[in-house]
Amino acid sequence: MIANGISRRRFGGFVLGAATLLAVPGARAAAGPTVIQNVSYDPTREFYRAYNALFAERHAAGGGAALDIRMSHGGSGKQARSVIDGLEADVVTLALASDIDAIADHGLIAEDWQSRLPDNSAPYTSTIVFLVRKGNPKGIASWDDLTRDGVEVVTPNPKTSGGARWNYLAAWAHVVAGGGGAADARAFLARLFGNVPVLDTGARGATTTFVQRGIGDVLLAWENEAFLALKELGPGDFEIVVPALSILAEPPVAVVDKVVEARGTRALAEAYLRGLYTPEAQALAAENYYRPRLPEVAARYADAFPDVKRVTIDDPMFGGWRKTQAEHFGEGGVFDQIYRPR
Amino acid sequence: MLMAIGGRRHPRVIPGFGVTIGFTLAYLGLIVLVPLGALVAKAAELGPGGIWAVATDARVFAALRLSFGASLAAAAINAVFGLLLAWVLVRYRFPGRRLVDALIDLPFALPTAVAGITLATLYAGNGWVGGLFAGDGWLGALFGPDGLKIAYTPLGVVVALVFVGLPFVVRTVQPVLADFDAESEEAAASLGASRFATFRRVVLPAILPALTTGFAMALARAVGEYGSVIFIAGNIPMVSEIAPLLIVTRLEEYNYAGASAVATVMLAVAFVLLFAINLLQRLDRAQAS
Numbered sequence: 097m098i099a100n101g102i103s104r105r106r107f108g109g110f111v112l113g114a115a116t117l118l119a120v121p122g123a124r125a126a127a128g129p130t131v132i133q134n135v136s137y138d139p140t141r142e143f144y145r146a147y148n149a150l151f152a153e154r155h156a157a158g159g160g161a162a163l164d165i166r167m168s169h170g171g172s173g174k175q176a177r178s179v180i181d182g183l184e185a186d187v188v189t190l191a192l193a194s195d196i197d198a199i200a201d202h203g204l205i206a207e208d209w210q211s212r213l214p215d216n217s218a219p220y221t222s223t224i225v226f227l228v229r230k231g232n233p234k235g236i237a238s239w240d241d242l243t244r245d246g247v248e249v250v251t252p253n254p255k256t257s258g259g260a261r262w263n264y265l266a267a268w269a270h271v272v273a274g275g276g277g278a279a280d281a282r283a284f285l286a287r288l289f290g291n292v293p294v295l296d297t298g299a300r301g302a303t304t305t306f307v308q309r310g311i312g313d314v315l316l317a318w319e320n321e322a323f324l325a326l327k328e329l330g331p332g333d334f335e336i337v338v339p340a341l342s343i344l345a346e347p348p349v350a351v352v353d354k355v356v357e358a359r360g361t362r363a364l365a366e367a368y369l370r371g372l373y374t375p376e377a378q379a380l381a382a383e384n385y386y387r388p389r390l391p392e393v394a395a396r397y398a399d400a401f402p403d404v405k406r407v408t409i410d411d412p413m414f415g416g417w418r419k420t421q422a423e424h425f426g427e428g429g430v431f432d433q434i435y436r437p438r
Numbered sequence: 439m440l441m442a443i444g445g446r447r448h449p450r451v452i453p454g455f456g457v458t459i460g461f462t463l464a465y466l467g468l469i470v471l472v473p474l475g476a477l478v479a480k481a482a483e484l485g486p487g488g489i490w491a492v493a494t495d496a497r498v499f500a501a502l503r504l505s506f507g508a509s510l511a512a513a514a515i516n517a518v519f520g521l522l523l524a525w526v527l528v529r530y531r532f533p534g535r536r537l538v539d540a541l542i543d544l545p546f547a548l549p550t551a552v553a554g555i556t557l558a559t560l561y562a563g564n565g566w567v568g569g570l571f572a573g574d575g576w577l578g579a580l581f582g583p584d585g586l587k588i589a590y591t592p593l594g595v596v597v598a599l600v601f602v603g604l605p606f607v608v609r610t611v612q613p614v615l616a617d618f619d620a621e622s623e624e625a626a627a628s629l630g631a632s633r634f635a636t637f638r639r640v641v642l643p644a645i646l647p648a649l650t651t652g653f654a655m656a657l658a659r660a661v662g663e664y665g666s667v668i669f670i671a672g673n674i675p676m677v678s679e680i681a682p683l684l685i686v687t688r689l690e691e692y693n694y695a696g697a698s699a700v701a702t703v704m705l706a707v708a709f710v711l712l713f714a715i716n717l718l719q720r721l722d723r724a725q726a727s
Contacts, residue, residue, distance in 0.1 A: 171689040178691075198692055253673060255687045294590045295673040299687070304555075309562040311590065426692060435497065435675035 129361040131164045132368060135185035137172040137258065137347070138300055139321050143220075143384035144189070150380060151371050165368075171298050172258035178351065179204065186356050186365040189349040191258030193217075193409070194417040196350050208348040218346035219372035220386035223406055224259075224266040227306065227315040227335040228320045234313045238339055241271040242314065243287040250300040250312035251292060254424075254431055259299040261425060263316040265414065266343035268424075269407040273341055286434045293401035307334070318345065319401070344406035347386075474705065481698035492699040498684060499677055502718060504592055504665035505681040506707060517653045520607025520644075527608070530616040542608050543636030545601055550665030557598055559671040561589040570613045590672030595680060603656030610652035614645050647719055654715045661708050 137142060148165040153162050168183070172191035178184045180202045188205075190196055193216070199205050210217045228236050233249050242249050242419065251259040267288055271281040294311055296302040299321055306315035307329045314337075317325070322336050349369050356362040371377055378388035382397040394401075407413070415422045424430045442719025481489055492498055525541055545553065561568040570577045571586040588594050618641065626636040664682040672678040681704055688697035 171690075177689065177692070253687070256690045292674070293672065295675075297668060297673065297683070302668070309558065309589070310564040311562065425691070427691060427696060428687070432497075 113345065114427065125187055128161060129359065129404050130161045131166065132182055132186045132361055132365055133166045133168065134187050134189055134368075135168045135175050135179055135183060136189040137175060137191045138298065139259075139318060139324070140189060140347075141167070141169055141177075142324075143381060143386060146380045146384065147372065147377055150376060151368055154371065163364075170257070183377055184355050184359070185352050186359065186361050186380055187349060187351055187369055190349070192343075192417065193262065193346070193348050194421040195233050195258065196348055197418060197421075199350075199352070204352050204354040204355055212351075213349065213369060214373060215389050216411070217348045217350060219349060219369075219378075219389055220347070220378070220381040221389065221406075222319045222345040222386055223342045223404055224262050224316055224345065225322050225342065225404075226319050226321045226339065227303075227325060228313065228335050228337055230333050230335060232335055232337065236314050236337055239267055239341075242267070242291065243284060244291075244318075247291055247314065248293050248312040249288060249291045249314055249316065250296075250302050250306040251316040252299055253295040253297055256297040257302075258301055259317075259318050259321070260302075262343050262345045264424070265273070265409070265420070265432065266316075266339075266341075266407075269343055269411070269413065270339070270341055272363060272413045273405075273407060282434070289434050303329075315389060319387070323385040338402045338404050341405045343406065344408045346409070440696065448492065452582050469472040477698050477705070478661045478702055480695055481702040483695045484699050488695075489699045489702060496701060497679070498681070498703070499679040500676045501679050501684050502703065502707065504595065504679065505661055505704070506711070508592060508595040508599055508680075509657050509663075511596050512603050512660050513653050513657040514658045515596075515600050516603045516607045520604060520652060520656075521611055521649060523604075524611040524615055528612060533713075542605050545603075546605050550663065551669070552600065553601060554598060554669030555667035557666065558589050558594075559600060561594060561597060563587070563589070565589070589670050590678065594670040594672065595667055595678065599660040599663060599669050602663055602666055603660050605609060606655040606659065607649065607652035609685075610648045610655065611645055614648040618644050625661055646722060650719050654712055656711060657715075658708060661704065 132142060134148075144167055148167070152163040152165060155161075168178075168185070170178075173197050176188070176190060176195035176198050179188060179199050188196060188199065193210060196205065196209060200207055200209055206212075210331060213219070226236055226242075228234070234244075235241065236247065243249060251263045254260040254264045264285065266280045267285055269285045272278075276284070294302075294305050296305055299318060301323060302315060303317060303325050305311050307325055315322070315325075319336075326334055349372065351362065351365045351369060353362075356365045372381075374391065375390055375393055378390045378393040379396070382388045382393060382400065383401075388394045388397065389399050409420060410416050422429065484492070493502075524706055525544065527535065527542075559565050562570065563572045566589055567577050571581065571588055572578045573583055573585035575585060580586075584591075588597060622640050622644075623636055626640045627633075633637065662682065664680075664686070668683060671680055671683075673680075673683055681700060685697045685704075686698050688694075688700065
C-alpha cells in the first residue's frame with residue numbers, strides 16, 4: 097500500500113514535470129502541438145473523459161506525440177463568457193449554438209462556424225424527458241400533465257441554464273405542434289412555471305433538488321442527465337417518462353479560430369472535433385447517453401433511446417437560435433413576461 | 439509655497455504622516471476605488487435614466503427588497519444572539535469553552551456553496567430540521583396543516599444569512615466585553631440598580647459601538663452573499679429571488695451594463711445604510727460625552 101502511494105505520487109510528479117517540459121516552446125516546436133484545451137459544459141464530463149483517451153490513443157497510434165487534452169467544465173453560458181474574456185480554448189463544446197454565437201460575435205470564431213462540420217456542428221444530440229418518482233404516482237405522461245393543479249415541476253432557470261432553455265422550448269413546441277398559437281403557448285408556459293417551486297441556476301442543481309431534497313413530482317431534464325441520475329443516484333427510485341413530442345437538442349462544437357491560429361494548433365483541434373463523428377466516438381457518446389448521429393451506430397443503440405418526435409430549433413415556430421434567444425430569453429423577453437406581476 | 443507648507447507644519451508624536459497618508463490613499467484607491475469606479479463606469483453606459491429604470495423595475499425592486507430585508511433581519515438576529523454568545527464566552531468558564539469559541543469562526547472558513555448545500559439539505563421538507571417543521575413534524579403542527587416551509591422560501595434566505603453573519607457580532611463584541619470592568623456592574627448593583635437597569639444603563643452603552651459595528655458588518659456581508667443563499671432560496675422571481683442572482687442572470691445574457699446597473703444600485707443602498715449606521719454611532723458617542 098505504502099509503496100503504491102509513493103509510486104503514484106512520483107508518477108504525478110513525473111506527469112507535472114513532463115507537462116512543464118512540453119510547455120517549453122522549443123520542445124513543442126519539435127514534436128508539434130501536444131496540448132489542447134477543450135472548454136465544455138457540465139454534463140459532458142464522463143463522455144469527454146472517454147473520448148479524450150480514445151483520441152490520444154489514436155493520435156499516438158498514428159505516430160503523433162503524447163497529447164495532453166485539458167478539460168474545463170461549467171455552465172454553458174459561463175464557459176462561453178470565460179472564452180470571450182480570454183480563457184485560451186482551442187475548441188469549445190457547449191450546450192447551445194447561441195453560446196458559440198456569442199463567442200463568434202466577439203470575433204474569436206468565424207461567423208460560419210456552424211456549417212464547418214456535419215449536422216450543424218453537433219456530433220451528438222439529446223432531448224428533454226421527464227424524470228418522475230417510482231410508480232409515477234401523479235400519472236405524468238405528457239406535457240399537458242405538467243400544468244395540472246397539484247403537480248410540482250422542477251426545472252432550472254432558462255435565464256441561467258442552457259438545458260432549461262431546451263425544457264422551455266420543448267413545452268412551447270408541444271403547444272404549437274398541437275395547433276396552438278403563440279398566445280396559447282405563452283399561457284401554457286405561464287401555467288407550467290406557476291407549478292415550479294424552485295428555480296435552480298443549473299441543471300445539476302435541479303437534479304439535486306428533485307432527487308436528494310425530494311422536491312417536486314417531475315424533473316424536466318436532459319435525457320443524458322436523466323439516465324445518469326437513474327444510474328448514479330437512485331435506480332429503482334425514479335422512472336423516465338418520454339413525452340410523445342420533445343425538442344432536438346443539438347449541443348454544438350467549434351474550433352476557436354483566434355486561439356488555434358495564435359497557438360498553431362488548428363490541424364490538431366480540427367482533427368479532435370472531426371474525430372467525434374467516427375463510429376467509435378459515436379458509440380462512446382451513446383454509452384454516455386447522448387444520441388449518436390451516425391445511423392449505423394444509432395441503430396445499434398436503438399433500444400436505449402425511445403422514439404420521440406423531435407422539433408428542431410430551426411423549425412419556423414422558432415426560426416433559429418439567434419431569433420429565439422432574443423425573443424424568448426432576452427431581457428424583457430417572453431420568459432421574463434411570464435414572471436411579470438399582473 | 440514651500441515656506442507656507444513649512445510654516446503650517448506641526449511636530450507630531452509619530453513621524454511619517456505624509457508617507458503613510460499617501461500610502462493609505464493609494465492603497466485604498468487601488469483595492470477599493472478602482473474596481474468600484476470601473477463598476478460604476480460600466481453602469482453609467484446606461485445613463486442615469488437607464489439606471490433608474492433598472493432600479494424601479496418591479497422584479498429588480500422585489501429582489502432588492504428581499505436582499506436588504508432578509509439581510510437586516512439576519513443582522514438583527516445575529517446582534518441579539520451574537521451578543522448572548524459573546525457574553526457567555528467572556529463571562530463564564532465551562533468545559534469546552536475554547537472549542538465553542540473556535541466554532542464561532544467556522545462560518546468564515548467554510549466555502550459558502552458548501553454552507554448553502556448543507557443548509558438546504560437540513561431545512562428541506564425531508565431534512566432533519568425541515569422535517570420537524572413539515573406538516574407532519576411535531577413542530578410543524580404549530581404552523582397549521584402544511585407546517586412551516588423554510589428551505590426554498592424567503593425564510594430560507596434569512597437562515598443562510600444568519601449563518602454567514604454570526605461571527606461578525608461575536609468577534610466585535612467579545613473583546614469589548616472582556617475589557618469591560620465587572621466592578622462597574624457591581625457598583626451599579628450596590629447602588630440599588632436592578633439587573634435590567636444595570637444592563638441597560640451600564641453595560642449596553644459600553645458595548646453599543648462594538649455591537650453596532652458587528653451589526654453593520656453582518657449586514658454588509660449578508661447583502662453581498664450569493665453562494666450560500668442560492669441553494670436554499672428557491673429563486674422564484676418576485677418571491678425568493680435575491681438581487682445578486684439578478685446580476686448573475688444579466689451576466690448570463692452578456693448584458694454587462696445591466697448587471698453593473700443592478701450592482702450599482704445595491705452598492706448605493708448599502709452605502710446609505712452603512713453611512714446611516716455610522717452616523718447613529720457618532721450621534722450616540724456625542725450624546726454620551
